[in-house]
Amino acid sequence: MASQFFCTDCGYETNKWSGKCPACGSWGTIIESTRITGKNQSGKIPDLQQAKPECIKDIKTTEISRWKTGTAEFDLVLGGGIVPGMVVLIGGEPGVGKSTLMLQLSEWMGKQGKKVLYATGEESAEQIQLRSTRLNISSENIWLLCTNDAEHILNEVAENHSDLLIIDSIQSVSLPNLDSLPGTVTQLRETCNRIIRCAKTMHLPVFLVGHVTKEGFVAGPKIIEHMVDTVLYFEGELQGQYKILRAVKNRFGPTNEIGIFEMSNIGLVEVPDPNQIFLSESGKHNGTAIGCVMEGSRSFIVEVQALATNSNYGTPQRVVSGLEQKKLAILLAILEKNLALYLRGSDVFINLAGGIRSTDPGLDLAILSAIISSLKDKPVPERSVFIGEVALNGEIRPVSQIEPRINEALKLGYERVIISGHSKVRQKAKVLKLFNVRELYAFLDKT
Known part of the structure; x- marks a missing residue:
């Protein structure tokens, strides 16, 4: 046996210790391990036979049985x-x-x-x-x-x-x-x-x-x-x-x-019926908006809950559940820059109902709608679904697999789907296209 050092994050191997992994850049992940030389292969399990190279075109495949x-x-x-x-x-x-x-x-x-x-x-x-x-x-x-x-x-x-x-x-x-x-x-x-x-x-x-x-x-x-x-x-x-x-x-x-x-x-x-666990009871509520996420090959309707209230401390709180913390900071900066909303003195809390976790950018539009609804103390339009990614300049951008998302929303009885104006969809009825967050604010204020 011989000593070696091993990165627990990426698996990088080296002969000497280092505080920072040269491969992935992580600190404090290099630990001492042991290199096994000539280890005993005892047991009754047959080992793999030595393989020989084959032309990839000549390899015969069979359908995977599950x-x-x-x-x-x-x-x-x-x-x-x-x-x-x-x-x-x-x-x-x-x-x-x-x-x-x-x-x-x-x-x-x-x-x-x-x-x-x-x-x-x-x-x-x-x-x-x-x-x-x-x-x-x-x-x-x-x-x-x-x-x-x-x-x-x-x-x-x-x-x-x-x-x-x-x-x-x-x-x-x-x-x-x-x-x-x-x-x-x-x-x-x-x-x-x-x-x-x-x-x-x-x-x-x-x-x-x-x-x-x-x-x-x-x-x-x-x-x-x-x-x-x-x-x-x-x-x-x-x-x-x-x-x-x-x-x-x-x-x-x-x-x-x-x-x-x-x-x-x-x-x-x-x-x-997984969609039901991600939604609360029906009805109008301030600070809630409905979005749609894609997880693998399936789409799920998700309720986004937001609460914006005056902060009692010097530094406002930013708390999220089910999302990345940095995502909320980016979306709040977009609101302040494009809509001149003053959020530096407000605590903002975001939660995805049902305990789901998601990194889908298609939730951006629903998150912004829920925050605006909480700030204005006015519910979003009932039976509406918001699907879209929001760029740093406030533009609402299309997301992948928009057709399955729209179909899932309409199948569950929602009457209006708000998407990016740049999205190309075959479904025209019950679809509203918006190009930027200013149009989103005007839509929520009007309704």
Whole structure:
């Protein structure tokens, strides 16, 4: 073994320590690791055969066969179902429901005759049994293995001919031939590499549960996310009723797909109509406006709530929930510059109803409309949806996939869709085009 240094953010390797990573520029992310030389390849798992180069035109491909879980929201996030040989990393805050989802996944696949090995290094068999009883897990195809030895897990997979492997969590298992603790950079990198080679060789789907840092990212080196095929994040308030499963990386489907689940006394249940959880009760309210976001291949109607009130402190507060903090600062500067609105003495709070998080620029117009509505103490026009990106000069710019957004709004019964004047759409009825924020202010003031 030889020492080396490793960046936990980007995976950059170097022979000497540095306070700043030369590759990604992050400070304090270079940590000491161990380079494995001539490590023992013990175990019963067959290794990958040496591949030879082939002409890309001569490679024969077959249609990817997917296993349906029977839960539409989960299948959608994965890109249509589970692909044999795929490795999925799922992260989320403690207590958000990762282990519950994995145990339910075992039940879904077990009922289809798939043999599932559920390996855990954090909980005892009695704890898993208590949770399975609460979730009504009754399949006879689920096998539980409580161990921290990754080689033991892979050997049991080979002996029992398992169809699906779930490891909860990847930070708790390790390779016994490495002289380092579980969860360290060396163990995570080598353990993941061993598991991935096993998955590709045996065409075995693997789900890895990962801990997250205080920033909300999967703990450990970023290289783990690069190694796996799919990365899922479980979002939602710990005490909230609804949870969102988001795909941030997927080699077998589109990214940014989300699945909506409701936490109940029998586990996670898919939500049949996700649009309803992002909207409050109908009626006119000051400081609220309706927008539309695209998440993967689906569009969602979202309610934006804004509150602008006089500040009692020297520095006004800028608080957002579900959006980036810098986005609010930019939009407030656009209002002050183009509409001469004095906001430097006002506290401004923005919230997306339902706990959804979005970076879609198409929400800009709805956010501005909600802020103006709160400032004027006047509700926006009822049954209206605002879709558009706002430039720094106040121009309302078109957004991508405008047709699906408009169709979703009209399908839900909204009577007017306000979009950019530069957008080219086939739908003319019930569509109002505006070119800048001054026209938006005049529209809201007139109605």
